[in-house]
Structure formats: C-alpha cells, structure tokens
Amino acid sequence: MNDLSFFLPCAAGVEEFLAQEVHALTGRAGQDLLSLRGGVRVRAGWRDGLKLNLHSRLAQRVLVELAHGPYRNENDLYALASGVAWEIWFTPKQTFKIETTAQHSPLQSLNFATLRIKDAIADRFRAKANGVRPSIETQWPDCRVFAHLTTDTCTLYIDTSGEPLFKRGWRQDKGDAPLKETLAAAMLAASGWWNPETGEVSGQPLYDPCCGSGTIAIEAAQIARGIAAGSLRRFGFEKLLPFQAHVWSAIRQEAKEGEGAAAGSGTPVFGSDVSHRMVDFAQRNAERAGVAQAVEFRGGDALQRMPPAEGGVIMLNPPYGERIAVGGVAGAGGGGRPGAREAAQSSEGDGGDFFPQLATHWKKNYAGWTAWVLTPDLKLPKLMRLKESRRVPMWNGPIECRLFRFDMVAGSARG
Numbered sequence: 206m207n208d209l210s211f212f213l214p215c216a217a218g219v220e221e222f223l224a225q226e227v228h229a230l231t232g233r234a235g236q237d238l239l240s241l242r243g244g245v246r247v248r249a250g251w252r253d254g255l256k257l258n259l260h261s262r263l264a265q266r267v268l269v270e271l272a273h274g275p276y277r278n279e280n281d282l283y284a285l286a287s288g289v290a291w292e293i294w295f296t297p298k299q300t301f302k303i304e305t306t307a308q309h310s311p312l313q314s315l316n317f318a319t320l321r322i323k324d325a326i327a328d329r330f331r332a333k334a335n336g337v338r339p340s341i342e343t344q345w346p347d348c349r350v351f352a353h354l355t356t357d358t359c360t361l362y363i364d365t366s367g368e369p370l371f372k373r374g375w376r377q378d379k380g381d382a383p384l385k386e387t388l389a390a391a392m393l394a395a396s397g398w399w400n401p402e403t404g405e406v407s408g409q410p411l412y413d414p415c416c417g418s419g420t421i422a423i424e425a426a427q428i429a430r431g432i433a434a435g436s437l438r439r440f441g442f443e444k445l446l447p448f449q450a451h452v453w454s455a456i457r458q459e460a461k462e463g464e465g466a467a468a469g470s471g472t473p474v475f476g477s478d479v480s481h482r483m484v485d486f487a488q489r490n491a492e493r494a495g496v497a498q499a500v501e502f503r504g505g506d507a508l509q510r511m512p513p514a515e516g517g518v519i520m521l522n523p524p525y526g527e528r529i530a531v532g533g534v535a536g537a538g539g540g541g542r543p544g545a546r547e548a549a550q551s552s553e554g555d556g557g558d559f560f561p562q563l564a565t566h567w568k569k570n571y572a573g574w575t576a577w578v579l580t581p582d583l584k585l586p587k588l589m590r591l592k593e594s595r596r597v598p599m600w601n602g603p604i605e606c607r608l609f610r611f612d613m614v615a616g617s618a619r620g
C-alpha cells in the first residue's frame with residue numbers, strides 16, 4: 206500500500222508533543238508531518254499506522270484520510286462519500302458507524318448530513334456487491350467512519366483505532382474522576398519528565414500524592430519501562446481488509462523486545478492517596494499494566510506523607526470541586542482518619558484549607574522537589590501562596606485547565 210495520509214486528533218495544546226512522538230515513531234518530518242489545530246497529520250505507510258496505534262500515548266485515535274472536498278449541502282456530502290473506495294477497507298457483511306463533527310457548518314442538521322453519508326456508502330456497496338450493503342451498528346461497529354465538516358469543506362476518514370486510544374486496557378478499577386491516560390502522558394511530556402521525541406525519561410523519581418486510580422504513576426512507569434501504551438488492547442484495524450496478522454505480530458514482537466531494555470527502567474515511581482480503596486484500585490491497575498514492581502503505592506494524607514525519595518518531581522491532579530472532595534486532615538471529615546474522604550464527601554466542608562496546607566507541607570519537607578499541579582482553578586497559585594514558575598494550558602475533556610509548576614526552595618515563602 207502506498208503512503209497514506211493519517212490524522213491523529215489530540216487534546217488542544219498537545220499538538221507539538223504529539224508531533225514529536227509521531228516523528229520518533231515514523232521518522233517523517235517536513236511537509237510529511239504537520240502539526241495542526243487539534244491534531245497531527247502525517248503521510249506514512251500502513252505499517253506506521255499500526256505502530257502509531259500501538260505506541261502513541263498522546264493521540265486520541267489514528268484516522269486515515271480518504272476524501273476531502275468542498276460542500277454546500279447534503280448532496281455534496283453524498284457525492285464526496287460516493288467517490289471513496291470503501292470496499293478496499295471493509296466488506297458489506299461488516300457493520301459500521303459514522304461519527305460527524307463540525308466546526309461552524311452551515312448545515313441545519315448533522316444527523317441528516319450523517320444520514321446522507323451513510324446512504325452514499327450503502328449505495329456504493331449495493332452497486333458493487335450485488336445488492337448487499339453493510340449495516341449500521343452504533344455500539345460495537347466493526348468499523349468507524351469519521352466525517353469532519355468546516356464552514357465549507359468535508360473530510361472523510363476511516364478509523365484504525367476502534368476504542369479511543371486513552372483506553373489502554375489496564376484500567377478496570379477507577380475512582381470518581383480518573384484522568385485520561387492521554388492527558389497524564391501530556392502532563393509528563395509538558396513537565397519534561399518524559400521526552401516524546403527520544404522516548405527517554407529524565408530519571409528523576411516521580412511522585413503523585415493524590416494518585417486515585419494511579420493513572421499518572423502507571424503511565425510514567427510504563428514509559429520508563431518501555432512498555433507500549435497499547436500492548437494490552439485490541440484495535441479497529443484488526444477488522445479492516447488491509448490487516449495482515451503477520452505484519453501486526455511482527456510489530457508487537459518488536460515492541461515486546463524493547464521492553465525492560467529502556468534506559469529509564471530503574472526510575473522510581475510512587476503514588477499515594479488518602480483513600481485506601483483508591484490505593485487498592487491503583488495497585489490492581491498497576492498489576493494489569495505490568496508495572497506492579499515499578500510503582501510503590503501507599504495510603505496516606507498528602508498533607509502528612511513525607512518524601513518517598515530525596516528529590517524529584519511531584520505530579521498530580523488534586524481533588525477539586527464537588528466531584529472529588531478533599532479527604533484527610535483538611536477535609537470536612539477531618540481528623541486524618543483513614544477513609545475520611547468518604548466522610549468528607551457527605552458533609553459540608555470543602556477542604557478549603559487543603560491547598561495552603563499542602564504548600565506549607567511541601568515548603569517544609571519537599572525542598573528541592575518540583576511540583577506540577579493540573580487544575581481548572583486558575584487562582585490556585587494564589588490560594589497556595591506560591592508563585593508558579595510555569596503555567597501550561599491543557600484541556601481535561603471540555604474543562605480548561607492549567608498545569609502549574611512550583612519549584613520548592615527550602616525556607617522560601619515564595620516557594
């Protein structure tokens with residue numbers, strides 16, 4: 206198969222890191238690798254597409270662009286979709302689903318637009334396959350078609366990922382507000398702890414004191430150990446016609462051989478959480494992710510836990526708002542009792558002292574550490590009475606956040 210045009214969507218703000226990762230995985234650069242708004246476009250081979258699915262930690266999915274053209278109405282969409290050789294990608298016996306997204310499209314109804322694209326695909330198959338056409342399945346389709354509409358252009362893609370790539374396959378136990386694995390990886394990249402261009406890690410110990418189900422720590426430990434992000438899951442391309450089992454198994458084998466040989470293998474990673482239930486979840490998730498030996502999880506209040514290493518990087522998305530209440534000594538349940546978080550959630554306090562107390566605890570006990578805190582609260586530095594040395598915009602789904610960096614300097618009131 207000749208080169209294909211892949212589009213890898215990602216969260217806003219992550220494009221440059223994703224471009225670095227894609228460069229490392231495909232070797233493509235220049236006009237073949239473009240960082241666009243909300244994703245990266247790369248011209249590469251089919252085999253590269255499989256590798257991107259298996260290894261990318263930052264992409265939401267890997268799409269192949271099949272058509273791009275102007276439109277004014279639904280008939281133009283029908284014509285564009287009719288011209289695509291869908292029969293190269295799947296058979297009329299398979300099911301499919303179309304997902305349409307739009308930015309400033311003048312069309313009245315996206316549902317109707319989707320319907321016309323569906324008709325075009327079905328009619329094309331019917332004409333080519335003696336009246337047989339694939340049927341729609343919205344929950345577990347064999348293949349997914351994506352349509353993206355702007356004011357006046359439509360792009361049609363076939364998806365190669367299936368379930369979105371943040372689903373790594375190891376998370377079965379999760380708390381109330383788990384972080385997406387792709388966002389955890391983006392935090393690690395933005396902090397410089399992980400370099401997506403070289404695949405290397407800084408080697409500094411990493412600690413998440415509010416680890417919940419363990420996403421940041423597990424993602425970090427997998428990176429340090431060279432474990433491919435998608436090593437535990439299946440992919441949409443396995444059901445597409447160009448799929449060849451031997452090519453895929455060679456790519457997987459190559460990835461397996463790279464595991465453990467990674468230079469950062471010995472990097473210590475720690476997590477703790479005031480909820481012992483969460484620590485159990487994190488531990489089980491780490492076992493499934495193949496990093497149980499590489500991460501040390503413990504129970505305990507972030508306001509009381511002492512540094513697990515002499516220095517390093519603290520990284521967390523702390524409890525925020527109503528969804529996840531503060532537990533431990535600063536929580537409304539108070540008293541530092543184990544399991545106080547559950548109590549905190551049902552009572553009135555908001556743990557408002559948590560952040561100033563956390564800053565005091567860090568200043569006193571974590572001199573020399575660098576802390577990276579992801580929060581939607583833009584006033585967090587003020588609340589913590591710390592001056593951030595960096596602020597990186599990031600999106601947690603639809604929520605605009607900042608990743609703040611605080612450098613802990615002993616005895617300094619400014620942190």
Ligand SMILES: C[S@@+](CC[C@H](N)C(=O)[O-])C[C@H]1O[C@@H](n2cnc3c(N)ncnc32)[C@H](O)[C@@H]1O
Nearest residue numbers: 383384415417418420479506507524531532533
């Ligand atoms: C937003 S969640 C973190 C989610 C996590 N990154 C994940 O992916 O699952 C915040 C976590 O902080 C924990 N927490 C609340 N108060 C705490 C405290 N005082 N000390 C340590 N952890 C606390 C909660 O139990 C919750 O798991």
